[in-house]
Amino acid sequence: MNSYYTKETMERFLNPKHFGEMKDANAVGRVGNPKCGDQMTVYLKIEDGKIKNASFQTLGCAAAIATSDVICEMITGKTIKEALSITEKEMIEKLEKLPAVKVHCSSLAISGLKKAIEDYEEKK
Numbered sequence: 001m002n003s004y005y006t007k008e009t010m011e012r013f014l015n016p017k018h019f020g021e022m023k024d025a026n027a028v029g030r031v032g033n034p035k036c037g038d039q040m041t042v043y044l045k046i047e048d049g050k051i052k053n054a055s056f057q058t059l060g061c062a063a064a065i066a067t068s069d070v071i072c073e074m075i076t077g078k079t080i081k082e083a084l085s086i087t088e089k090e091m092i093e094k095l096e097k098l099p100a101v102k103v104h105c106s107s108l109a110i111s112g113l114k115k116a117i118e119d120y121e122e123k124k
């Protein structure tokens with residue numbers, strides 16, 4: 001079947017593993033994509049310089065939701081520095097690919113992560 005999104009993207013869009021508010025988060029980042037109005041909130045629980053837990057709430061397209069889920073998975077267990085080094089390309093590889101017009105949607109997840117880490121650094 002030739003579909004717009006890959007099976008992996010659709011699975012993460014329909015059944016994201018990291019979706020939801022995190023009540024005990026110690027870092028929260030809220031971002032929006034001014035082009036389309038999509039919004040994302042990233043919640044992190046950071047302990048001893050490592051991301052112990054990550055979740056998100058995203059109001060947006062399938063690509064934005066799928067990449068939000070991917071980034072939460074990729075950063076769990078990583079140091080802040082390691083998490084910040086994750087690229088859009090690496091996230092998209094986890095989804096196998098994204099349609100060219102949807103590649104920019106993955107930047108929302110990166111921006112949300114950066115904003116949450118800024119929040120953590122400010123609170124320290």
Ligand code: FES
Nearest residue numbers: 036038061064105
């Ligand atoms: Fe808005 Fe995808 S269309 S982030």
